[in-house]
Amino acid sequence: xxxxxxxxxxxxxxxxxxxxxxxxxxxxxxxxxxxxxxxxxxxxxxxxxxxxxxxxxxxxxxxxxxxxxxxxxxxxxxxxxxxxxxxxxxxxxxxxxxxxxxxxxxxxxxxxxxxxxxxxxxx
Numbered sequence: 330x331x332x333x334x335x336x337x338x339x340x341x342x343x344x345x346x347x348x349x350x351x352x353x354x355x356x357x358x359x360x361x362x363x364x365x366x367x368x369x370x371x372x373x374x375x376x377x378x379x380x381x382x383x384x385x386x387x388x389x390x391x392x393x394x395x396x397x398x399x400x401x402x403x404x405x406x407x408x409x410x411x412x413x414x415x416x417x418x419x420x421x422x423x424x425x426x427x428x429x430x431x432x433x434x435x436x437x438x439x440x441x442x443x444x445x446x447x448x449x450x451x452x
Contacts, residue, residue: 363408
């Protein structure tokens with residue numbers, strides 16, 4: 330059974346930083362693409378970042394490019410999202426997702442999802 334557990338969310342002031350973690354219980358983690366998505370109140374879920382199994386392919390949403398960094402540690406079955414220069418528009422529930430295959434920005438192509446972690450940025 331696949332489980333994804335996010336952690337690291339919280340309340341931070343604008344301009345601050347947070348680091349999200351997603352621990353995955355997937356036997357094939359080292360061949361799994363991982364992604365981060367977010368959903369703000371009243372809005373649709375949107376893509377944030379994704380990383381291929383090897384880390385060689387990474388995509389970011391334009392809204393977070395230059396501020397967020399996705400990384401992974403295959404030895405720990407964990408993917409990270411370092412978020413810097415946060416602003417109130419980044420407030421959302423952040424979800425970790427996994428798929429067997431190449432990295433993609435399309436959420437419907439991810440078969441496994443975590444429960445989400447709340448990130449709130451105050452102005």
